[in-house]
Amino acid sequence: MLEVKQVSKLYGNDRGVHNIDFSMQRGEIVGFLGPNGAGKTTTMRMITGYLNPTHGQIWVDGHSMAENPKKARRKIGYLPETPPLYPEMTVQSYLRFIANLRDVPAREQKLRVGEAIDKLGLQGREKQIIRSLSKGYKQRLGLAQAILHQPDLLILDEPTSGLDPKQIIEIRQLIHELGENHTVLLSTHILPEINAICNRVLIINQGRVVLDERPEHLGRTMGETFEVSLEVKGPRERILNELRSLPSIGEVKEVDAPEAGAAAPTVSALESLEALEPVESATDEATDVPAAALSSAPVESVKLLVTSADRAEDIREAVFFRLASAGLPILAMKRESLSLEDIFLKLTTDEPADTSKEEGDTDA
């Protein structure tokens, strides 16, 4: 549906975007993520034909944006960061005006405008002056103008920026619905937006794509070590011994362990409690298991973080069978993975902060 081939836009001082290269299949909803100034808008403006690349080529459904811009642009619906609305027009007259601009045949215009109004939940507001619409409804109208000419590909630049939480949820839901019939590229710097709507994420930083992956594979791509959090019922020492004797396990850390040097709870003290609670430490940090914790005092349950010996190996079954055969019930087991926030920060802050040169330096 979309091919972006080694596309660069050089503004000088190494600003702009460099060698952007990706493609999108029909039906994908791709989140385009990056910090301020990373190059999202520049890339989107080139894809939509509003900006000419310095190098590289863009193809939309087989049409070259450079050689056949009219055909390529017909395939695209674009919602810029600020929707191009005329405040004095009514919703309906504005959409009729856009339908004309986009060469929608006169006999189809009424139908298309009606469909766009229905899809974006603008019914009852056809005669309303745009100036008096709320920001959320202006955004709906921006999306309506983008789909009027029945494009295959939607390019949405920060579609939820500036909206209140309720409007954000509504617009996300609408984008999700539009994704059933359109291929969508949407830029955002709101990370949960990606998990909520997208089936692929592209991260751009300092004008370069630094990650292109499906959200569920992000951890693997980042070389994340397989880690599970566990809560196991039984004596701490036995649980630790069982887990540590498993060859597939690398490290076992106890969460909420008693501080090193603190007296371990005695059996009699624990017995005097009606409910036996796990011993809590002053911090929530995972800590190496202190020797004092390895006392034989029974506790109700132990919370642990367990990592794989072989980075990516899924250790959940091995852990389950070992503890089950030892008669140690697992109360909870959850795979821990890097959040999109962790990955985003890693990719966008590990690199040099600013590679731009002083004004007057030669262009890249």
Ligand SMILES: Nc1ncnc2c1ncn2[C@@H]1O[C@H](COP(=O)(O)OP(=O)(O)OP(=O)(O)O)[C@@H](O)[C@H]1O
């Ligand atoms: N017309 C221009 N002239 C010179 N430099 C520009 C121009 N437009 C953008 N830039 C520079 O290109 C880089 C990418 O900008 P762009 O607006 O594409 O980023 P963005 O990811 O959309 O940022 P934001 O999230 O803040 O909208 C920035 O360094 C910006 O300063």
